[in-house]
Amino acid sequence: MGSSVLYMSMSLDGFIAGPGDEPANPGGDGFMRLHDWFIGPDGEFGNVEGPARDVIEEMSNFGAIVAGRNTVEQVDHWGGERNGVQIFVPSHRPPAPSVAKYPKVTYVTDGIASAMAQAKEAAGDRRVMVHGAYTAQTALEAGVLDELQIHQIPVLFGNGRRLFDVLPERIELDILQVVDTPEATHIRYCVRR
């Protein structure tokens, strides 16, 4: 089975969204600063050269997604799919009625471990892409997150929403890979069990 990997762009001070993150202002003030590294010289998303290109290509090879409700609602479930794969959303509340038009989007009401098991099943031998701060924390706590790919951005955001708030216990990681570019330090960690 493939591993579950959290992909997040984070400021040095730990923020993944700026201040004022709400539906009318998705990602908060200055959010796009965290994603500059992903934009090519032509302004196209993902069209970058150099070592960051390998990071993006690796990211793109996923077979299912587990994403938080906050994340998916802000982007309207990426229009129902991303790269053609299924999207699993752990949530205790049922989905909005409009989600019924997306057959590849599944709301999972019995917890993160169940959502991850279904996503791994759907992904086969490909990775499960995990997205969202709350989802990452619950996956870490439940022991179902295998790896973290952090795109660490050379900026101090000062305020906003943190990727890691408070966890119930210490979690050891192993560094798998560091990719050094001027725009971001891409560090991949494995969760030690």
Place this chain on the structure above:
Amino acid sequence: MGSSVLYMSMSLDGFIAGPGDEPANPGGDGFMRLHDWFIGPDGEFGNVEGPARDVIEEMSNFGAIVAGRNTVEQVDHWGGERNGVQIFVPSHRPPAPSVAKYPKVTYVTDGIASAMAQAKEAAGDRRVMVHGAYTAQTALEAGVLDELQIHQIPVLFGNGRRLFDVLPERIELDILQVVDTPEATHIRYCVRR
């Protein structure tokens, strides 16, 4: 003049001290986990081989120290000096009477900018080592911190004291150097002005 550089070991989730950081438990629970990278195979501090050795040697070449009161009181002002250089402590309160026995320790009561100016003067063309979370934040806010050398440790502490709490505005950084070792990712940043 030399630059002012913050040197701090930080967990991936941004903590530089564990839970329960108080005088009877300096650095809090699990504090030493953040400094494992600094300990050689013989158990000696700083006696490491490989790329981390260069990081340590660069760190050791400082001409003055600016350190927070919390930091210096926990280590009794390093016995009055470190590497023979002067130590400047920004604090609004006068020092404890016992500090009078340390001629190289100066408490500066008129703010971080003054403390940094005095330290730069004392350091000559060598660097000023900056230490402490609160001191780092006030130096950043006052615009008198030039660089940050973060030893990012592959662990999620879960709780404790953060290096960066809340800053009044966004601060852009440039990545100067990344040193990739299994024990830590050493990232050096320049504060953009």
